[in-house]
Amino acid sequence: xxxxxxxxxxxxxxxxxxxxxxxxxxxxxxxxxxxxxxxxxxxxxxxxxxxxxxxxxxxxxxxxxxxxxx
Amino acid sequence: xxxxxxxxxxxxxxxxxxxxxxxxxxxxxxxxxxxxxxxxxxxxxxxxxxxxxxxxxxxxxxxxxxxxxxxxxxxxxxxxxxxxxxxxxxxxxxxxxxxxxxxxxxxxxxxxxxxxxxxxxxxxxxxxxxxxxxxxxxxxxxxxxxxxxxxxxxxxxxxxxxxxxxxxxxxxxxxxxxxxxxxxxxxxxxxxxxxxxxxxxxxxxxxxxxxxxxxxxxxxxxxxxxxxxxxxxxxxxxxxxxxxxxxxxxxxxxxxxxxxxxxxxxxxxxxxxxxxxxxxxxxxxxxxxxxxxxxxxxxxxxxxxxxxxxxxxxxxxxxxxxxxxxxxxxxxxxxxxxxxxxxxxxxxxxxxxxxxxxxxxxxxxxxxxxxxxxxxxxxxxxxxxxxxxxxxxxxxxxxxxxxxxxxxxxxxxxxxxxxxxxxxxxxxxxxxxxxxxxxxxxxxxxxxxxxxxxxxxxxxxxxxxxxxxxxxxxxxxxxxxxxxxxxxxxxxxxxxxxxxxxxxxxxxxxxxxx
Numbered sequence: 001x002x003x004x005x006x007x008x009x010x011x012x013x014x015x016x017x018x019x020x021x022x023x024x025x026x027x028x029x030x031x032x033x034x035x036x037x038x039x040x041x042x043x044x045x046x047x048x049x050x051x052x053x054x055x056x057x058x059x060x061x062x063x064x065x066x067x068x069x070x
Numbered sequence: 071x072x073x074x075x076x077x078x079x080x081x082x083x084x085x086x087x088x089x090x091x092x093x094x095x096x097x098x099x100x101x102x103x104x105x106x107x108x109x110x111x112x113x114x115x116x117x118x119x120x121x122x123x124x125x126x127x128x129x130x131x132x133x134x135x136x137x138x139x140x141x142x143x144x145x146x147x148x149x150x151x152x153x154x155x156x157x158x159x160x161x162x163x164x165x166x167x168x169x170x171x172x173x174x175x176x177x178x179x180x181x182x183x184x185x186x187x188x189x190x191x192x193x194x195x196x197x198x199x200x201x202x203x204x205x206x207x208x209x210x211x212x213x214x215x216x217x218x219x220x221x222x223x224x225x226x227x228x229x230x231x232x233x234x235x236x237x238x239x240x241x242x243x244x245x246x247x248x249x250x251x252x253x254x255x256x257x258x259x260x261x262x263x264x265x266x267x268x269x270x271x272x273x274x275x276x277x278x279x280x281x282x283x284x285x286x287x288x289x290x291x292x293x294x295x296x297x298x299x300x301x302x303x304x305x306x307x308x309x310x311x312x313x314x315x316x317x318x319x320x321x322x323x324x325x326x327x328x329x330x331x332x333x334x335x336x337x338x339x340x341x342x343x344x345x346x347x348x349x350x351x352x353x354x355x356x357x358x359x360x361x362x363x364x365x366x367x368x369x370x371x372x373x374x375x376x377x378x379x380x381x382x383x384x385x386x387x388x389x390x391x392x393x394x395x396x397x398x399x400x401x402x403x404x405x406x407x408x409x410x411x412x413x414x415x416x417x418x419x420x421x422x423x424x425x426x427x428x429x430x431x432x433x434x435x436x437x438x439x440x441x442x443x444x445x446x447x448x449x450x451x452x453x454x455x456x457x458x459x460x461x462x463x464x465x466x467x468x469x470x471x472x473x474x475x476x477x478x479x480x481x482x483x484x485x486x487x488x489x490x491x492x493x494x495x496x497x498x499x500x501x502x503x504x505x506x507x508x509x510x511x512x513x514x515x516x517x518x519x520x521x522x523x524x525x526x527x528x529x530x531x532x533x534x535x536x537x538x539x540x541x542x543x544x545x546x547x548x549x550x551x552x553x554x555x556x557x558x559x560x561x562x563x564x565x566x567x568x569x570x571x572x573x574x575x576x577x578x579x580x581x582x583x584x
Contacts, residue, residue, distance in 0.1 A: 009163075012159040012162055012163065013159070015155055015156070015159065015357075016152070016155070016156040016159055016324075016327075019152040019155065019156070019323070020320060020324075022311065022316045022319055022320060023313070023316060026310050026311045026313070026316070027310060028309055028310055031292065033284075033290065033291055034284075034289070034290045034291035034292030034293070034294075034295070035291045035292075035295075035368075036295065036309040036310060038145065038148070038309065038310045038311060039145075039148065039364075039368065042148065042151045042152055042155075042364070043151065043361060043364045045152075045155060046151065046154070046155050046357045046358070046360040046361055046364065047357070047358070047361070049155045049158070049159070049357040050354065050355055050356075050357040050358050053158060053159065053162060053353070053354035053355075053357065054351065054354040054355065056162065056354070057162070057350040057351055057354045060350070061347060061350065
């Protein structure tokens, strides 16, 4: 299988894998603007997830283009 | 008396209705075909698809159900944030596959795939019925949200409770007549273009309110969390998650993430996209939408720092928190200028209308394509499209009737029951896309086992009373019922398929060996 598919799959899995580790981020400190860590940590991962997902999409799209020209 | 909020609300609603009707002209094709009405001719680009699918997300679930649950039950409802994050990873894998197969084989619905793959009418009809039934409480929830907005909007003008209720009901019926009419004429195009307006208004409102509210209260977020701990429900924990709820939290977010793209309305939006790139990039950008959901969740805590909002909700004490579904409208009304209240309320109001339209369209699609057409093979495309249009109107009013019959708290908890039902369609759709191993009778047996145990466990968890709790006690602590039911479903499907494949193969293989 093309390596790009494996990397794309990993990029998609990372955010969910991180947030599955609930005890790791289930705490009060450090706070951000008065928000408990439990809250803002998960929000930050929304943004990271979007970046990783778009990267995975670009990888697969480039794979499809190569496939057409080959 | 200041009528600004009412005037802004009405003017914007008129604009919304006009956009809905005119959108039937957008990239117009042959409007008499079902494909054109229900999938917008499969011509939606990445941006429109982003708004349309995102529109499924910003529903009354987001601004009524989740904030009210956070308000009443605490941090366990933060599960909505990892849920939306994870669900788009699920979608990026499954929906791109489904889109490609749909274009190749002309599927309109997930059930079209099931029927084509397993050649079983029984299985296809079961999956179609599950989709239709699971959508109904979801639509009812949208109406509960719209009702909450009208209630707070009209509150300053009406002091007699009886009149206020009558006005709420009439306003609700009028807006639904508009919704039904434009769903009928414009189909998915109407929903997609009005979704742009809806999301624009909601996103801007959420950002403004989230910045403004902490500034108007002393001590900001930190202070609000302290107040929540003393004033909120004695059973709830707000700043962090109670460690005994860890598995409940995980099962709620993982199962909800798996469930969203099994809902017919979510699949419908994806299949309306014009190419696989539009599906991929619209989906990849969607976690950004989750930021709005995250901020709205916090409203359930912020409200404790705003006495005027607590008054609107009817807060009395930690034992009597009042009507939690009013958290977001009450917070906006208490902190923002009148014209802005009208603007934000319209956003929330059509935030219920548009998803309800998308859901009714997808129900109509299933009923026409996957149930009626099974019994009436002679339908022309034009008749098919007509039946679907009228069915969408029927479903909208069925859901409306739901709300008059069932009190608000029920509708919100019924949405979780819908999630338990729709999850049971995962084996034939998501698993079936990637393997030929599954047997059609095994899938039917698994479906029966999953639906049966799911409904039983939910009833048992509520002592066979009204369904307000969707978590059940297990050896792994509290878990979302959908997780247990899906596990049972999958076990039945795999064991039965294994047996079926073994028996099927042996006669054909033996002659080759001999």
